[in-house]
Amino acid sequence: MIGFGAIGQVVADGIIAGRAGNARLVAVLEQFAQEYRAAGHQLACDPTITFTEDAARFNAAQFDLAVEVAGQEALKCHALEVVQRGRDILVASIGAFTDEVFFDRLLESAAEHGARVLLTSGALPAVDWMSAAALAGEGTVSITQSKPVESWRGTPAAKMVDLDGLRAATCFFESSAREAASRFPKSSNITAMLALSTVGFDETKVRLVADPTRVEMHTLIEFHSRAGSLRVEWQGVPLARNPSTSADVPLTVIKGIRNLCSTVHYGL
Ligand SMILES: NC(=O)c1ccc[n+]([C@@H]2O[C@H](COP(=O)([O-])OP(=O)(O)OC[C@H]3O[C@@H](n4cnc5c(N)ncnc54)[C@H](O)[C@@H]3O)[C@@H](O)[C@H]2O)c1
Secondary structure, three states: OOOOHHHHHHHHHHHHOHHHOOOOOOOOEOOHHHHHHHHHOOOOOOOOOOOOOOOOHHHHOOOOOOOEEEOHEEEHHHHHHHHHHHOEEEEEOHHHHHHHHHHHHHHHHHHHHHOOOEEOOOOOOOOOHHHHHHHHHOEEEEEEEEEEEEHHHOOOHHHHHHHHHHHHOOOEEHHHHHHHHHOOHHHHHHHHHHHHHHOOOEEEEEEEEEEEEOOOOOEEEEEOOOOEEEEOOOOOOOEOOOEEOOOOOHHHHHHHHHHHHOOOOOOO
16 A cells, blocks of 8 residues: 555555455555654554555565555656556546646556556546446536635635635636646546546536535536436545545545455446
């Protein structure tokens, strides 16, 4: 596993508790590994697990699947080495793939070395159904992400709307997923997954909303195709360790690992 933060810790617990099929956790690459060891964290001190800040030590461990839950920069830093060793990588930081040069290079390298690049569904429900229905053609898709005002501080939104003066939900951005990803990279994981699995970055429409009446993240997807239409609306529950990540994300990673490490696959 690459990254031992809010998602990584829940995923590690899930693997150890046997919720991820036959998967076994053998190595963790975490930039603050030394701090975890010094604090006596049980998993960091487990002699059967390579828990390290050293990428070379991590890559020297014996494993078939790397699970990235560290962030877009970490993915760009470590993914190539993983696939060049013929190992599959399950990716959470899908927003990194808005950099198409990086994405193409990773895919080419994976193909060359017999590895696979696996994208977790993450915080995007119904991606299985939409990616199938999109094959019928003439698909259109839009995503509206509404977040509390606090969530938009420190992002370009602060210059696009008077966050402190808002009294009602206000849409401050409406454009393609490509434009959204370049201006709001930290919000791009869901939109990138939606775009890549349906109609692409230019055709996927994104609306970003600051809502002073909300304390949780709210997302709406509207999808139409010749095979059917779908409207999904959901509210994320923030993870205590990282309020910008919702609690469903580590569970989808655990489910993904379970699918890869079990005799039966649910929702392939
Ligand atoms: N696909 C989705 O729906 C979705 C949703 C939420 C988050 N994410 C992605 O998952 C990532 C992790 O989320 P989180 O909430 O666990 O974040 P987090 O900040 O709590 O944890 C990230 C961990 O990775 C470690 N890390 C960062 N860079 C590293 C590097 N170069 N080498 C080794 N370790 C490194 C950090 O020290 C931290 O412990 C996010 O950055 C985001 O890109 C995806």
